[in-house]
Amino acid sequence: MAIQKHFNQFDENIYLSRRSSGYKKAKAKDESILDEIKTAFKEAGYPVIETFLQGSFAVDTAISSLKSDYDIDRALVIDASKAPEDPVEPKQVVLKVLEDRNFKNPKIKKPCITADYQSIDLHIDYTVYKKGEDIFGNNAYHLAVGKAGSDQNNKEWSPSDPRGLIGWIRDVERYGAGPLEKGKQYKRLVRYMKRWRDFNFNEETGKKLFSIGLTVMLKEQYKPGWFSSEIKDDLVALKEAVDGILDDSYIRAPLFSENYRVFTELPKKPHRDIFQHKVSGGESEPGSDLNLGEQLKNKLTKLQAELQKAIDQSCEIKQCSILNMIFGDDFAIPEADEKKKAASLVAGAALFASAGASGTSQGA
């Protein structure tokens, strides 16, 4: 279990929350854009009734990127009864807000509106939903699908379950005993795999290995056992999850083909394939492109072997060296710096009390 403390440190090094100092500017942008969108939607006659984070911030698996670029993934929800028939209309409103704010290259994509903000390397991704009730009286979300100029066949309010997806990822009750420790470990594994991706793929390919894809695969393959609340260390847990991914059929060559593609279905509506690739005519088909399929298969296999090597290694420093090769320098190799760090910690912390609070007899 000695390796666990190095994983914990690694986790701390890569962890990103909306409250992290690096994310401060992105958060401010997010909030001010949101205010403007709210105003614009109100004026358009369909006020934002709900908004929530999507993506990694919604499930607490965000990591700091190696190039210090940041994402904003946000859902905008309007009342179904007030929603325009044309799903692209509210997306146009968002586009206008982004254009007016000098975003680089804002555009309406089929499921969302995206933009980049150059000065702080910010990627924005807004989705628009309308919310009504299904026949059972449950909340029902529909995603605004379609591009500017899409014909009637290519735009629709498409049934979707964004909250359900977040809930599915966050769910810990599926783990049986000791659900919270297992839930925490799952989140760590997702962060590790995302950093592994960023460190091992070139930018173009890595971009296509969507975080949601890794997140779903890991959710399905993380199997800590139901009855015991004990968990294995992160190294073994990760290795087992990688085994699971490789053993399962995510990466496969479709019938009559020798080329691999990555397949992962969204566990919630609309249940489409996450990695779907474009085919001629603007249509998409399930499975990633061949390049990603090939690369993922190779790199995962290599990861599996390296993790096994780390497991077999009894020397902590050598273990860390292997993991450093896998994840990069945020997975530190302990050596003389360990001492240096301890010294600086003492210098920094000794001034402060080590208790969080204490009851006092003081009063006036």
Added chain:
Amino acid sequence: MHPQVHQGPLKEPDVTLNYETIFQHFLSSEFYVEPALVNDKDALSVTFEAAEKLVSIIHICTDELFQLPQFYLKNYKAYGSLAHVLPSSFYDEYGYICVNHLDSVSVNFERPELAFEESIRRHIKLLKSQLENPDFNQMELKREFLTNWQKSAEYLYDSGSKYLFCSSNGDDCQKLELYSPFSRRSKFSIPASFVALPSNGESAAIAEYFGKEKRTPRANCLCFVIPLEEVDTSFPQTESELKLWLADALARVSESTKKIIKTELWGPRVKEFWLVLNLPTPSGKSWFGIRLFRDEKKPFPNTFEKMSGWKASLFHVDSYNRERLMPRSGAESTLADKHVLLVGCGSVGSELAHKLGAAGVGEIDISDTDIFTPSNTYRHTLDQSSIYQFKSTSVAKQLMKKYPWVKATGQLYSLLSLRKKELLSLYDLIIVAVGNPTHERLFHEYISESGIKTPAIYTWLEGYGVGGHAVLSVPNKSGCLRCAYVEPETGARGLASNLNFLTEDQDIVKNHAGCGEMFIPYGAVSSTQTAVMAADLGIRFLNKQVTSSTKVSWKGDGADAVREGLKFTPRSNNFQASLEKHPLLHPLCDTCNSIDGNEYQHGSMRIRIPSSIERQLSSYRQISPNMTEAAGLLIGFNKSSGETCIHQLTTPKETDTRHRAHFKLDAQAHQQEVDAAFKGSDHMLGYLGTWHTHPQDFPEPSMPDITDWQTHNKENHERQLFFIVVGRLKIAVYTVMDDKIIELKPTNPEACSNA
């Protein structure tokens, strides 16, 4: 003129709490912590398992940590009625969690992650115990009955929000007289509130306190205290539910209450019933009120059905009885039957009177001949409305206004004219704060000569903020006012107190306008400090925490006195015992110390063992074979005449090792007593040697004794040490000179025998 009230936002410093470190901290902690958004606000969410469910609490991110981080319980309604969880006015599905009082902890804002961890631990502990232990939850619900009652029955309070001050005799079932408000100026004040007083008469002080003479009794109305036993903890929210609740609660009162209600409450026909209810909870009685009213006179509706013609509303009750209010505001009800005479009502006396009142002393008679003049303003409790009034009567009035149950009188006697045995004997304590040593000493002479048993405290301060003193002289106990006046050098009765920090005969008094306008310069801080110290001594005496004659001083910053060129006493230079209580007894006081006992001599060397000490030593004689050796240290002083005097002994401690023929002292425990005596006597008393017993009739020093004494002697070469060995028939006194053991012989040879 009213002081200005400033309210409204002041600009707050720009601070932002660093949640990054907080979230990082919890990554590998025992808690499941993650960021969240609540109503678009950043939040910190904690999930934990309780009662086999996952429970989430959330904290809305703040900018600064000025209290323990606050958490809300998510979906709180799903858990039923939970104590310490209240609906929050900001977040609909989140319940405000009250983890004791978040202010009463000192928070580590420099390491906020630890403060969060502590807060999370406390919240989880509380919620877990409530969710997993329904009995505990029920008890806690009852404890906070009043808070919940007021919250949930909010709309049932009269629109004018009636307040009732209830001064019942205790909390038993009883009829009260209801009086209407006499002023509408301020809503939340006694004049604008109803008052209910005992129907069998109340004390004059209480009547005065509530302004009874300005009020009219409420007509056509019956007011009753009803102690409830068990009630429904699901609270009424409508008028009809309230009537049901009341009918149910009344059906469950005790038999004795029922009997009184039946005979006194059910008969009379009135238009209004004011029911003052109290309910026992784990943290005392909760008081609240229900009013039933209608337009015509009817008897009490004793069932839910009969209540249909009545309207019901709630009113606030502030229970104003002594048993409840005094402990809550820090007073001690045990002092309620104490009677104190305070002589002197100047800067020290007036503060003293207030502190005694605040402590809960029942009766205070204040005597002073003086009038309050403008020149007193800045060091007196009185204000401009009392100018040219007698200080004593004005302060007595002030006390009665402030403390509802104190009985205070003002009298115009001087200290000397109070020398009346019958009068002084009435009091539990006399406190003299006249600042006149001559009168104090004369007064003390009278007390001791006339055999008055009432103890007296004498308190005074010294100018220029150098300090203040208080001595408690308990008759028939060693230590008296004279002890505070003995001259340490000669043992003569002095005229200035030996407690003083400034030497006598200096020009300290300032004279601004001739003989009539003299004053000693000192600030109100000095007089208040002195008063607080003297009051503390008095209160502790009345509480029996201090039983013997005691002295206590505080020493201030002497800078002002130094600037004036004043000289300080040796006591002042050595003094490090501010506010510490020490025995008053002075070794040289001629009334407290008799000069009896035996003297032992060798050449010019003389040592006196007072008979009291001799008796004490004899009590340790090893008369029976099973008695073990006893030993201790000698504490005493050297007289200027050259004689050494033993003043006290340290006696065997439980931590000593004692056998038939040897012993070992717990050096530290004995040394502590020597140190205390040294400090308490202003460095007069010190270590003089040792004593121990021998199982012999006529003791002979043993070899170990001799070696031991020689060692002691070498270690204390600055003083002559003496060593006493207590045999069964003889007490022998030795000393060491030039490494030789010398026995001192009694000046009166018969003294050697204990027989």
